[in-house]
Amino acid sequence: MKTKRSKPSHYTTRQVGSKANKLEIELIVANIMKILARTGDVFRELTLKEYIKERNKDDHKYNSVEERWFEEAKEWCKSVDTLELFSKNWNCQLRIKDF
Numbered sequence: 001m002k003t004k005r006s007k008p009s010h011y012t013t014r015q016v017g018s019k020a021n022k023l024e025i026e027l028i029v030a031n032i033m034k035i036l037a038r039t040g041d042v043f044r045e046l047t048l049k050e051y052i053k054e055r056n057k058d059d060h061k062y063n064s065v066e067e068r069w070f071e072e073a074k075e076w077c078k079s080v081d082t083l084e085l086f087s088k089n090w091n092c093q094l095r096i097k098d099f
Helices: 023-038 048-055 065-075 080-087
Strands: none
Touching: 023 048, 023 080, 048 065, 048 080
């Protein structure tokens, strides 16, 4: 029986072949999960302002191109259920590389 993961830290791999079918959204979803994992490791809504602030703490700073895709990406990050709909392949070992 598969155990359901319940924290953002369980979803910090970059997904390829998601329902979004868009690399930029896949990367932003992974970035959002990385941010949520390090800021309490609970699912919550992340604002663009907080996303930018947290992304600028990363090795790779926020890129203004991300803003175009942020709203769509954050919709996938509301809960475990929406993330599971986004991609069924969360066991992938491809770790996040920010752009």
